[in-house]
Amino acid sequence: MQARRSHSKVTDAAPSHEELGRIVSAMNAVADHSNLRPWRIIELRGKARKKLGKGLAKAAGGDRDKYIAKATRTPLVLVVVVSPRQSGKVPLWEQEAVASGVAHLLGLLLHEAGWGSIWKTGSYARSKAVRKAIGVKRPEYLLGWLYVGGIPDRDRKPKPRKPLDIDRHLTVL
Ligand SMILES: Cc1cc2nc3c(=O)[nH]c(=O)nc-3n(C[C@H](O)[C@H](O)[C@H](O)COP(=O)(O)O)c2cc1C
Numbered sequence: 164m165q166a167r168r169s170h171s172k173v174t175d176a177a178p179s180h181e182e183l184g185r186i187v188s189a190m191n192a193v194a195d196h197s198n199l200r201p202w203r204i205i206e207l208r209g210k211a212r213k214k215l216g217k218g219l220a221k222a223a224g225g226d227r228d229k230y231i232a233k234a235t236r237t238p239l240v241l242v243v244v245v246s247p248r249q250s251g252k253v254p255l256w257e258q259e260a261v262a263s264g265v266a267h268l269l270g271l272l273l274h275e276a277g278w279g280s281i282w283k284t285g286s287y288a289r290s291k292a293v294r295k296a297i298g299v300k301r302p303e304y305l306l307g308w309l310y311v312g313g314i315p316d317r318d319r320k321p322k323p324r325k326p327l328d329i330d331r332h333l334t335v336l
Contacts, residue, residue, distance in 0.1 A: 167271055168321045170279030173312025177238040178278055180206065186272045193264040196253045202262035204269070205242040205297055207308075212240050215308070218296025222287035237310040241269065241280075247302045259306070266306055279314040282307055 216234030
């Protein structure tokens with residue numbers, strides 16, 4: 164976990180749909196109140212990535228080429244969607260916490276499998292135009308997407324992270 168780093172620059176290699184399926188299958192280990200599984204991942208490759216780019220451009224009011232270039236910067240884009248379920252017991256914030264856990268674990272497992280990723284939102288992840296472009300209908304909404312690809316410099320050791328101030332993050336009452 165300490166070795167994970169986000170990778171904004173990746174190569175054209177990507178995990179196959181089958182490999183991704185195995186990684187996503189592990190998400191049944193995420194803590195999930197009432198096991199609602201209130202999330203889904205949308206896999207975008209090839210031309211499908213352009214849909215995200217077009218949605219971003221629409222939300223931004225133009226610059227299609229720029230946003231299509233952004234959305235196609237990596238061979239694989241994984242959109243993380245909160246899919247709220249009806250529940251008298253589990254409020255929306257708890258369901259979003261589950262989807263957020265999935266997004267974090269997805270990045271970690273991709274890293275463990277040797278793939279690079281970075282979680283992005285930008286300004287338009289919650290826009291209707293982006294939702295519409297990739298077939299996400301209310302009450303579903305996006306937590307952003309992971310850009311995924313091969314790690315270009317796998318032998319390079321990552322810079323150590325700044326240590327946490329443990330007294331701030333672990334307080335004793
Ligand atoms: C919900 C969420 C949204 C994010 N959105 C962006 C974004 O739009 N652009 C960006 O550069 N980084 C974004 N980040 C941060 C990166 O994913 C990444 O964590 C950061 O570059 C630090 O790298 P590290 O993960 O190796 O510490 C986001 C992170 C989270 C959790």
